[in-house]
Amino acid sequence: xxxxxxxxxxxxxxxxxxxxxxxxxxxxxxxxxxxxxxxxxxxxxxxxxxxxxxxxxxxxxxxxxxxxxxxxxxxxxxxxxxxxxxxxxxxxxxxxxxxxxxxxxxxxxxxxxxxxxxxxxxxxxxxxxxxxxxxxxxxxxxxxxxxxxxxxxxxxxxxxxxxxxxxxxxxxxxxxxxxxxxxxxxxxxxxxxxxxxxxxxxxxxxxxxxxxxxxxxxxxxxxxxxxxxxxxxxxxxxxxxxxxxxxxxxxxxxxxxxxxxxxxxxxxxxxxxxxxxxxxxxxxxxxxxxxxxxxxxxxxxxxxxxxxxxxxxxxxxxxxxxxxxxxxxxxxxxxxxxxxxxxxxxxxxxxxxxxxxxxxxxxx
Numbered sequence: 185x186x187x188x189x190x191x192x193x194x195x196x197x198x199x200x201x202x203x204x205x206x207x208x209x210x211x212x213x214x215x216x217x218x219x220x221x222x223x224x225x226x227x228x229x230x231x232x233x234x235x236x237x238x239x240x241x242x243x244x245x246x247x248x249x250x251x252x253x254x255x256x257x258x259x260x261x262x263x264x265x266x267x268x269x270x271x272x273x274x275x276x277x278x279x280x281x282x283x284x285x286x287x288x289x290x291x292x293x294x295x296x297x298x299x300x301x302x303x304x305x306x307x308x309x310x311x312x313x314x315x316x317x318x319x320x321x322x323x324x325x326x327x328x329x330x331x332x333x334x335x336x337x338x339x340x341x342x343x344x345x346x347x348x349x350x351x352x353x354x355x356x357x358x359x360x361x362x363x364x365x366x367x368x369x370x371x372x373x374x375x376x377x378x379x380x381x382x383x384x385x386x387x388x389x390x391x392x393x394x395x396x397x398x399x400x401x402x403x404x405x406x407x408x409x410x411x412x413x414x415x416x417x418x419x420x421x422x423x424x425x426x427x428x429x430x431x432x433x434x435x436x437x438x439x440x441x442x443x444x445x446x447x448x449x450x451x452x453x454x455x456x457x458x459x460x461x462x463x464x465x466x467x468x469x470x471x472x473x474x475x476x477x478x479x480x481x482x483x484x485x486x487x488x489x490x491x492x493x494x495x496x497x498x499x500x501x502x503x504x505x506x507x508x509x510x511x512x513x514x515x516x517x518x519x520x521x522x523x524x525x526x527x528x529x530x531x532x533x534x535x536x537x538x539x540x541x542x543x544x545x546x547x548x
Contacts, residue, residue: 190498192256192263193336195353196249197319197344198276198290199298201483201533205240205306230303230311238303245276246300246533247319248342248369250285251484255491256340257284259523260540261498265290266332267345268318273297279534289332293321298344302483310483314344314370324349329356337501338363340494343370351381358384363497367490368394377401382442387497389490390437391451392430399437421469426455434458435467447508449517451489451524453482457517461508468510470517473525476546484533489524491537496520522547 230236249267256263264286269276270293281287298317304310329352339357341350357364365387371394378401390398417431430452438448438460449459456471496516523543530536
């Protein structure tokens, strides 16, 4: 019997992103006075004890579930999203549908849609505060989970919905042989990390901060022989400080007893990305894509990378490729880093995700 066509289910968040742009004017308290004076202009986000002014305000569609589902769709994958919005978020659902995401399982509930309050610097760096809103309104019942998974070959999960829902979808998907992908963002508390069913996970996608946080919470419990070859970066890799600092963390994480059979991918911002695939002898590194414009906004870059990586896995699945080679794993990372690079050249999260045809054109 032939396998079913690839289909990714995303159980995740849907937000309205509210952007406050800088160059920011920072106000610091002057001792003994009851008001504030503008003292300096910096390209930075707010720090404790400061009040800052923004030069521009924007409202856009977002949420890690929405962003990653849209990226899978823009990369050519069949994808459905399970989530919830309030009445104020119907326009976000319409945007997702227009980008190719199946939104039949997105519910409209009482109360506000989830929010992300984002401070954005001229250099494109960001700082984000989340409000859960409707993202915590759904009750993930077993019968509903099974019905959502019936035609899925891949499932993508994050950490902006109730933890119980994430666990339920992961465990049901794993029991059905579905390829499971988890992006633990925002980072769960240490007790949740330690009790997470890591052996049910096919792929772990993290950035360098998340990788370090997971390793700190899990502790060092390497499987025998998996740290052979040492922790220093391979000699042929470039001498980027961020890469040299991150590779040992990722190798220790991937060698942990609970992750020793899981594929681990770590993005390192402008330094590129690393992948450690247990079935391959060598770790994989690809540099960040060369940009053709200024960095405008890094908010959606990680989600764009994730969506393109999953869509690439889905294409391999459809081609009957069950085992990754060094070459096709490297190609996946190259494609995903180029998509993420194009993403940071534009503002917003959903709006900045490039189409597959545009990524193909960039790669030539």
